[in-house]
Amino acid sequence: MAMPLFLDEAAIAPLIDMADAVDCLEQAFKRWRDPGVVNMVRSRARPPQGVLNLMGAVDGPAGVYGFKSYFAVSASVRFHIALHSAADGRLLVLMESSLFSQVRTGAASGLATKLLARPAASTLALIGTGRQATAQAEAVCAVRPIKRVNVSGRDPARAAAFAERLRRLLQIDVVVASDARTAVEDADVVGTITRSSTPVIALSWLKPGAHVNAAGANTSDRREIDPATLKRAAVLVTDDRAQARIEAAELMDLHAAGELSWDDVVELGDLVSSPVCFTRRSADDVTVFKSLGIAFEDVAYANHLYLRGLAAGLWRAEDFRTT
Structure with missing residues (x-):
C-alpha cells in the first residue's frame, strides 16, 4: 500500500508566489455560488494545553475537499492541510502549511485590494x-x-x-x-x-x-x-x-x-x-x-499547489494512490 503524498514547508516553498496566489483565489471565488462549493466555518476547542482549530471545505467544481487543522500553544502554532479527492475520498496530499497560511491570508487581502482600492x-x-x-x-x-x-x-x-x-x-x-x-x-x-x-x-x-x-x-x-x-x-x-x-x-x-x-x-x-x-x-x-x-481559500490554494507540482513533475499522483 503506497503512502499518501506528504509535503513539508521546504517542498511547498518553491511553488509559492504571491501574484499567483492572488490569481488562484480570484479564480476560485468565481465558483463561490456553485452548489458544489461548501465552506465549513472554523471550530475551536480550548483544552488547557492550547487552542485546537479545525475548518473544512468542499470545492466540488475542482473535484476536491479538504481540512485544515492547527493547534496554537503558548509560543508556537503548526498548520496542516489534508486534501482529498471528491470522487472517491482518497487522500491526495497532507501539507505542512505555516508559510502557505501566511501567503493565503495575504492573497485574500491582495484580492480585495485589487477589486476595491x-x-x-x-x-x-x-x-x-x-x-x-x-x-x-x-x-x-x-x-x-x-x-x-x-x-x-x-x-x-x-x-x-x-x-x-x-x-x-x-x-x-x-x-x-x-x-x-x-x-x-x-x-x-x-x-x-x-x-x-x-x-x-x-x-x-x-x-x-x-x-x-x-x-x-x-x-x-x-x-x-x-x-x-x-x-x-x-x-x-x-x-x-x-x-x-x-x-x-x-x-x-x-x-x-x-x-x-x-x-x-x-x-x-x-x-x-x-x-x-x-x-x-x-x-x-x-x-x-x-x-x-476561510477553509475554501485553503482548499482551493492547496489544490492549486498540488496540481502545479504535478505539472512540474515534482511528484506523480499514481505514486501515492492507496491500493
Whole structure:
C-alpha cells in the first residue's frame, strides 16, 4: 500500500508566489455560488494545553475537499492541510502549511485590494509587524503600484527590524512611523494585522478614498477597526458572512446594536463575480475588507499547489494512490 503524498514547508516553498496566489483565489471565488462549493466555518476547542482549530471545505467544481487543522500553544502554532479527492475520498496530499497560511491570508487581502482600492494607490500603511505582516505587504504590492510602506508596531526595535527586512524584500521605501495615526493619515491602503482587543485605526485618521484590509482579528474578543469606519464604508466585504457572524467582533457589535444588517456585508465571492455591483460611488469612498480566513481559500490554494507540482513533475499522483 503506497503512502499518501506528504509535503513539508521546504517542498511547498518553491511553488509559492504571491501574484499567483492572488490569481488562484480570484479564480476560485468565481465558483463561490456553485452548489458544489461548501465552506465549513472554523471550530475551536480550548483544552488547557492550547487552542485546537479545525475548518473544512468542499470545492466540488475542482473535484476536491479538504481540512485544515492547527493547534496554537503558548509560543508556537503548526498548520496542516489534508486534501482529498471528491470522487472517491482518497487522500491526495497532507501539507505542512505555516508559510502557505501566511501567503493565503495575504492573497485574500491582495484580492480585495485589487477589486476595491483606487488604481493609483501608492502608499500602504501596515499596523502590526508579526509573522503575517510581510505577506500582507507583499500582496498589496502585487496588485497596486505601492512606492512607500508606513509601518507601525508596539515595539519600536521590532518595527525597525521588520521595516529593514521589508525594504530589502520589496525594494521600495519603508518608513517606521511614530504611531499608528501617523502611519495611516497619508495611506491609500491600510492593513491591520494585530491581535488587538481594541481598534487600532479610526475613521478620522483615514485619507479620503482609502481602502482598509483588517486581517488580524478573527475571534469574538478581538477588534481592529472602529465602528465609525465600518459604518462609513461604501463597500464592506468579508470572506464568508456565516463565519463573520461568529468571528468578526466589530461586525457582530454593530449588528447587535441594530446599526448593521448582515445583508449589507458583501461576500468576497460576490465581489469577484459582480465587481460592478459593489463599487465605489466616488473616489473619496472608504472601502473595507474584513478578512477572516476561510477553509475554501485553503482548499482551493492547496489544490492549486498540488496540481502545479504535478505539472512540474515534482511528484506523480499514481505514486501515492492507496491500493
